Amino acid sequence: xxxxxxxxxxxxxxxxxxxxxxxxxxxxxxxxxxxxxxxxxxxxxxxxxxxxxxxxxxxxxxxxxxxxxxxxxxxxxxxxxxxxxxxxxxxxxxxxxxxxxxxxxxxxxxxxxxxxxxxxxxxxxxxxxxxxxxxxxxxxxxxxxxxxxxxxxxxxxxxxxxxxxxxxxxxxxxxxxxxxxxxxxxxxxxxxxxxxxxxxxxxxxxxxxxxxxxxxxxxxxxxxxxxxxxxxxxxxxxxxxxxxxxxxxxxxxxxxxxxxxxxxxxxxxxxxxxxxxxxxxxxxxxx
Amino acid sequence: xxxxxxxxxxxxxxxxxxxxxxxxxxxxxxxxxxxxxxxxxxxxxxxxxxxxxxxxxxxxxxxxxxxxxxxxxxxxxxxxxxxxxxxxxxxxxxxxxxxxxxxxxxxxxxxxxxxxxxxxxxxxxxxxxxxxxxxxxxxxxxxxxxxxxxxxxxxxxxxxxxxxxxxxxxxxxxxxxxxxxxxxxxxxxxxxxxxxxxxxxxxxxxxxxxxxxxxxxxxxxxxxxxxxxxxxxxxxxxxxxxxxxxxxxxxxxxxxxxxxxxxxxxxxxxxxxxxxxxxxxxxxxxxxxxxxxxxxxxxxxxxxxxxxxxxxxxxxxxxxxxxxxxxxxxxxxxxxxxxxxxxxxxxxxxxxxxxxxxxxxxxxxxxxxxxxxxxxxxxxxxxxxxxxxxxxxxxxxxxxxxxxxxxxxxxxxxxxx
Numbered sequence: 001x002x003x004x005x006x007x008x009x010x011x012x013x014x015x016x017x018x019x020x021x022x023x024x025x026x027x028x029x030x031x032x033x034x035x036x037x038x039x040x041x042x043x044x045x046x047x048x049x050x051x052x053x054x055x056x057x058x059x060x061x062x063x064x065x066x067x068x069x070x071x072x073x074x075x076x077x078x079x080x081x082x083x084x085x086x087x088x089x090x091x092x093x094x095x096x097x098x099x100x101x102x103x104x105x106x107x108x109x110x111x112x113x114x115x116x117x118x119x120x121x122x123x124x125x126x127x128x129x130x131x132x133x134x135x136x137x138x139x140x141x142x143x144x145x146x147x148x149x150x151x152x153x154x155x156x157x158x159x160x161x162x163x164x165x166x167x168x169x170x171x172x173x174x175x176x177x178x179x180x181x182x183x184x185x186x187x188x189x190x191x192x193x194x195x196x197x198x199x200x201x202x203x204x205x206x207x208x209x210x211x212x213x214x215x216x217x218x219x220x221x222x223x224x225x226x227x228x229x230x231x232x233x234x235x236x237x238x239x240x241x242x243x244x245x246x247x248x249x250x251x252x253x254x255x256x257x258x259x260x261x262x263x264x265x266x267x268x269x270x271x272x273x274x275x276x277x278x279x280x281x282x283x284x285x286x287x
Numbered sequence: 288x289x290x291x292x293x294x295x296x297x298x299x300x301x302x303x304x305x306x307x308x309x310x311x312x313x314x315x316x317x318x319x320x321x322x323x324x325x326x327x328x329x330x331x332x333x334x335x336x337x338x339x340x341x342x343x344x345x346x347x348x349x350x351x352x353x354x355x356x357x358x359x360x361x362x363x364x365x366x367x368x369x370x371x372x373x374x375x376x377x378x379x380x381x382x383x384x385x386x387x388x389x390x391x392x393x394x395x396x397x398x399x400x401x402x403x404x405x406x407x408x409x410x411x412x413x414x415x416x417x418x419x420x421x422x423x424x425x426x427x428x429x430x431x432x433x434x435x436x437x438x439x440x441x442x443x444x445x446x447x448x449x450x451x452x453x454x455x456x457x458x459x460x461x462x463x464x465x466x467x468x469x470x471x472x473x474x475x476x477x478x479x480x481x482x483x484x485x486x487x488x489x490x491x492x493x494x495x496x497x498x499x500x501x502x503x504x505x506x507x508x509x510x511x512x513x514x515x516x517x518x519x520x521x522x523x524x525x526x527x528x529x530x531x532x533x534x535x536x537x538x539x540x541x542x543x544x545x546x547x548x549x550x551x552x553x554x555x556x557x558x559x560x561x562x563x564x565x566x567x568x569x570x571x572x573x574x575x576x577x578x579x580x581x582x583x584x585x586x587x588x589x590x591x592x593x594x595x596x597x598x599x600x601x602x603x604x605x606x607x608x609x610x611x612x613x614x615x616x617x618x619x620x621x622x623x624x625x626x627x628x629x630x631x632x633x634x635x636x637x638x639x640x641x642x643x644x645x646x647x648x649x650x651x652x653x654x655x656x657x658x659x660x661x662x663x664x665x666x667x668x669x670x671x672x673x674x675x676x677x678x679x680x681x682x683x684x685x686x687x688x689x690x691x692x693x694x695x696x697x698x699x700x701x702x703x704x
Contacts, residue, residue: 003514007510007511010506011507013506014504014506014507107327116327120530120534120563122566123538130539130540136513137539139538139539141538142506142538208503211534211535212503212504212531213527213530213531215328216328217327217328217501218503220501221501252507253506253510256496256508256510257507260495260508260511261497264468
């Protein structure tokens with residue numbers, strides 16, 4: 001039982017990274033209608049910005065996260081304002097091509113700026129060490145990630161469901177023309193929503209730096225499981241992204257413990273079953 | 288009669304001295320060599336080290352007159368660690384760019400894919416990193432795909448060598464695998480397990496975990512293995528993934544567990560890992576339990592030739608040479624020697640010249656076994672140490688040298704040693 005609990009906790013911390021990436025992906029799609037395959041690149045940029053401010057500029061861990069958010073927010077703004085806005089009315093293939101081009105641009109940009117060498121930031125002293133859980137050492141940082149993920153989930157939910165701005169966003173997502181007719185500035189709102197999605201990716205990237213390396217291919221590596229999560233949960237549904245991340249994170253960890261050689265098979269099987277039974281995902285259609 | 292004999296003698300002499308010139312004249316003014324390796328993503332340093340090794344070899348060769356007077360020109364491409372990309376690159380390098388010789392390759396899967404198409408391309412490929420034994424034992428030896436050679440050690444290094452090192456450690460009884468979920472990881476573990484059990488039937492496999500390519504979070508795998516309390520873990524994820532995995536193992540307190548004795552990181556002696564691991568080795572986080580090997584170690588053997596190569600490399604590039612650099616360097620020199628011997632770029636002649644060739648690498652002589660085109664040479668294993676007076680990075684010390692004859696499998700039966 002101890003192993004089960006311990007592994008489930010590990011799965012939970014992995015799930016929180018997935019949740020942050022999938023949440024941004026689903027906000028961009030659910031509100032702006034943009035299927036942003038370059039969302040992983042925003043995660044990557046967040047990681048690089050956090051590394052730069054923490055390791056190179058010597059800022060503290062919290063400031064490095066703020067720095068990452070500012071950097072990724074600016075990138076998100078530029079992407080939406082000058083590129084994505086022009087293709088909202090176009091078929092989805094245009095979005096895929098354009099956002100795929102962004103992956104290439106960001107990958108090469110990181111190589112030009114940070115080089116191709118692996119970047120391995122150090123663990124902030126605050127989070128070094130472990131605490132015993134069911135008699136085994138559990139990393140403090142992983143515990144922090146679980147709480148941070150849950151807290152960010154609440155904040156995102158609060159913003160979208162309890163603020164006036166969130167209501168406007170959801171109104172625009174469900175009926176764009178009607179929202180426009182009642183005086184909501186749709187272009188500005190969509191820019192803000194896309195920036196918001198970029199911030200979610202960036203915070204995931206920034207929080208990953210003490211336990212993962214920064215490299216120019218990391219964006220591609222995170223986007224695949226994030227898509228699996230959103231397919232299971234329902235593209236466009238925040239609740240779905242959260243539940244999907246929990247399913248993938250925890251089941252993946254438990255499969256690794258009990259049936260390690262079919263772990264990937266199980267994950268994709270879950271996705272396939274969801275697609276067959278409920279093609280829109282578990283919570284598809286909800287924003 | 289004397290006059291006739293004299294004329295014949297002069298004619299024979301002229302033929303003798305002119306023949307090499309005629310053959311050498313068959314060579315183009317520029318000999319093109321095409322390389323590929325991974326130059327992007329978390330394993331990019333392997334490709335970049337290949338480029339450095341190739342640049343050094345090409346520069347040395349051209350500065351000393353080229354290959355029989357022909358200058359060498361090199362083009363290097365990113366394989367992206369994808370067989371489809373590598374196959375496309377190989378076709379481009381040969382058919383469009385006009386490469387006379389191919390080298391590089393980091394992955395087992397790509398090695399197998401290219402070995403299959405090299406006869407069609409009618410060129411020689413010398414693999415410098417991709418490690419699966421299936422290349423030499425199956426593709427080359429059994430299937431006869433003889434355009435492919437390998438200058439670097441195969442998975443015997445990753446699986447059999449550690450078993451030979453740890454078979455004499457009686458406290459290691461419970462072993463576990465954290466495998467890269469592809470050919471390299473599976474092959475290495477299988478060889479390790481079989482060899483160790485052959486010498487130590489009391490050893491028990493208590494855990495097996497695996498991680499796909501580009502995996503980032505190893506904590507579930509590490510936890511699953513830790514639950515089984517192994518004395519030794521053999522791990523094959525490499526490059527950036529290997530670094531993340533070790534960092535996560537430190538976080539989980541694995542190295543502090545009294546029951547845990549050895550982590551063997553198969554290719555952990557590579558320079559990118561050494562550089563990345565330095566802060567943790569320096570601060571003693573591995574408690575002397577991190578062991579590794581590689582396909583060349585810059586600090587072995589302690590010979591003037593190897594020292595001179597390392598010094599030259601550091602002077603030119605500001606870094607220590609990784610195995611991918613030296614293996615590419617050696618591969619290009621092996622090709623040069625073959626061309627000089629045959630005075631030709633004819634693929635079949637070059638294959639014959641390379642079979643059985645003894646080529647001098649900075650770390651000593653490598654014999655290219657004629658049956659399976661596998662270069663045979665020794666690389667030790669060791670555990671990670673830090674000594675600023677020796678190297679600014681962590682490096683493998685307390686080296687255990689097992690001669691290659693003791694841990695390489697051999698044709699025709701390829702049995703475990």
